[in-house]
Amino acid sequence: KQExxxxxxxxxxxxxxNLVLNCSxxxxxxxxxxxxxxxxxxxxxxxxxxxxxxxxxxxGRLNASLDKSSGRSTLYIAASQPGDSATYLCAVSNQAxxxxxxxxxxxxxxxx
Amino acid sequence: EAQVTQNPRYLIxxxxxxxxxxxxxxxxxxxxxxxxxxxxxxxxxxYYSMNVEVTDKGDVPEGYKVSRKEKRNFPLILESPSPNQTxxxxxxxSRNLGSYEQYFGPGTRLTxx
Numbered sequence: 001k002q003e004x005x006x007x008x009x010x011x012x013x014x015x016x017x018n019l020v021l022n023c024s025x026x027x028x029x030x031x032x033x034x035x036x037x038x039x040x041x042x043x044x045x046x047x048x049x050x051x052x053x054x055x056x057x058x059x060g061r062l063n064a065s066l067d068k069s070s071g072r073s074t075l076y077i078a079a080s081q082p083g084d085s086a087t088y089l090c091a092v093s094n095q096a097x098x099x100x101x102x103x104x105x106x107x108x109x110x111x112x
Numbered sequence: 113e114a115q116v117t118q119n120p121r122y123l124i125x126x127x128x129x130x131x132x133x134x135x136x137x138x139x140x141x142x143x144x145x146x147x148x149x150x151x152x153x154x155x156x157x158x159y160y161s162m163n164v165e166v167t168d169k170g171d172v173p174e175g176y177k178v179s180r181k182e183k184r185n186f187p188l189i190l191e192s193p194s195p196n197q198t199x200x201x202x203x204x205x206s207r208n209l210g211s212y213e214q215y216f217g218p219g220t221r222l223t224x225x
Binding site for chain 2: 031032041042044045049051091093099102103104105
């Protein structure tokens with residue numbers, strides 16, 4: 001059964017730092033991997049989608065990489081800002097493509 | 113604006129009183145699904161629908177029903193809610209199965225007393 005792990009569970013950094021969030025998954029048979037952002041009590045906002053055939057995707061200050069063979073993905077946030085404070089969720093599609101399997105998230109706090 | 117909407121956003125109810133949480137998308141997506149989010153357990157899929165009239169169970173379907181009579185709507189029905197169904201519920205949609213990006217609604221916070 002696919003399991004998704006995110007490390008660290010929480011992270012506090014000062015404004016301006018570059019940071020990396022990690023995601024690992026146990027089964028490499030995935031369609032894609034998606035990174036989401038969730039603000040407290042709010043919905044999920046899709047940040048980046050990486051197809052299984054891709055190695056990375058970039059959007060603004062965000063860069064996500066995927067190494068399917070090793071079951072790892074990283075989300076790189078450049079020049080962090082207080083507005084980046086949120087919980088970041090990693091999710092992989094199951095083998096049938098019918099569901100996303102989520103990690104428990106990394107809660108990021110960026111102080112000014 | 114392309115979006116997934118859910119109603120109500122907040123609901124407090126009592127054990128055994130039937131309720132429906134509505135979900136609607138305006139992106140002409142084939143695939144829709146429901147998840148619940150609980151502290152320490154993360155997000156887990158309840159049901160999904162590949163297209164109209166086709167639905168199937170996810171990981172935690174017990175106590176829930178769904179229907180997909182129209183492409184845009186995918187309501188979640190709790191026939192007899194219990195306190196262990198207190199949770200934050202999300203509806204999601206995507207163009208189709210597999211490799212497509214999934215879009216999530218704003219969530220419905222349900223409390224069952």
